[in-house]
Amino acid sequence: MxxxxxxxxxxxxxxxxxxxxxxxxxxxxxxxxxxxxxxxxxxxxxxxxxxxxxxxxxxxxxxxxxxxxxxxxxxxxxxxxxxxxxxxxxxxxxxxxxxxxxxxxxxxxxxxxxxxxSSPLLGLHSALGLSAYGLFAAAVAHGWLMTRAERQMRQAAPGQDAGVPLLTLERLMFRFIGAGFVLLTLTLVAGLLFGEQLYGPAHVGWRWTHKNVFTLLSWIVFAALLLGHWRLGWRGRRAVRMLDVGAGLLLLGYVGSRFVMEVLLGRAP
The missing domain is CATH 1.20.120 (Four Helix Bundle (Hemerythrin (Met), subunit A))
Structure with a gap:
């Protein structure tokens, strides 16, 4: 049970x-x-x-x-x-x-x-991935706060306290995205280069699993978002939408795949 x-x-x-x-x-x-x-x-x-x-x-x-x-x-x-x-x-x-x-x-x-x-390095690899999850979750929360703050600014009466400035929330959001992207990149590179040491001989090189595909897609979305923000000035609702898409793909990559294996199929991955 x-x-x-x-x-x-x-x-x-x-x-x-x-x-x-x-x-x-x-x-x-x-x-x-x-x-x-x-x-x-x-x-x-x-x-x-x-x-x-x-x-x-x-x-x-x-x-x-x-x-x-x-x-x-x-x-x-x-x-x-x-x-x-x-x-x-x-x-x-x-x-x-x-x-x-x-x-x-x-x-x-x-x-x-x-x-x-299991390898002692497996804990470090998992910690990198989960830390990236946490940072992207914090970025999503800031994106939600940005959207709410922007809506309140349009509806607020003159002199009403708007809390933390919108630009500060946006700056914090992109900082979390950048830090999460670095950790996600390290997680992907470590899994690619040291998959055999971490997970055994069956995990040599890149494997086109659901987890890897969704994680790679999320990495591409976050890379495009950061590049677009740096070179093209992407911000506001467009940035929040891309952040939500990337976070959703990342969630499907690990949590979604393990949910299917553990709950729907009833076996450990």
Missing amino acids: ILASASSVAWLLGLAAAVAYAVPALAARAIGAVSARRVLTLAWLLHGAQLAWVQLTHPPRFGFAQSLSITVWLALTVYVIERRLYPRLPARWALAGFGSLAIVLALLFPGAPLPAT
């Missing part, structure tokens, strides 16, 4: 984090912004503890839901840091809802144990 495969400690931490995330996601206005941020920080800490506990168990487990959970936690980590740097940054209570959903999925579908014979 899927439920029995997760440890009781991971379940307790995960359920506590999911409930804590649900509070600001559903009742931020009722409890106030300050209290909601405090509860969100508590949920983020519990979430991090749950992820650490799962990965420190022997053998550690990993799958599509774990990758989603880590991605959301990394995006929230960016938010927690940014709130210190930009106190006027708008609240992202939707991220709390995603955090709660991701944790529940990770508890229901804990993934498969990593083989004890």
Whole structure:
């Protein structure tokens, strides 16, 4: 049974984090912004503890839901840091809802144990990929904030506080895209050059799997977006749309392929 495969400690931490995330996601206005941020920080800490506990168990487990959970936690980590740097940054209570959903999925579908014979470099390779996921997720969140801020600017009355300036949000978004693109490139290059050492003799050179195809397509979209922004001045809604397309392809590349293998086909990739 899927439920029995997760440890009781991971379940307790995960359920506590999911409930804590649900509070600001559903009742931020009722409890106030300050209290909601405090509860969100508590949920983020519990979430991090749950992820650490799962990965420190022997053998550690990993799958599509774990990758989603880590991605959301990394995006929230960016938010927690940014709130210190930009106190006027708008609240992202939707991220709390995603955090709660991701944790529940990770508890229901804990993934498969990593083989004890896997290369020590596999963890570094996975960390690069997941860090790229987290940075692109943060970029998507900033793209959403940009779209909302632009709409509010058009509808706002004179003198209304617009929060963080639109240009600042755009600059932060492209910084996250650039950093995520660098990590995604390193992940692809490492998989191409060291696939045999990471995954075994069956993974020599490039393989035209669904995961690799979607990941390569996302890389092309992000490369075109960064080049278009640098050379042609692409920005605003066009940039946000391309970001969403690239992030969607990246999500299909790893999470989508593993979801099909783990849930629909019932076997580990």
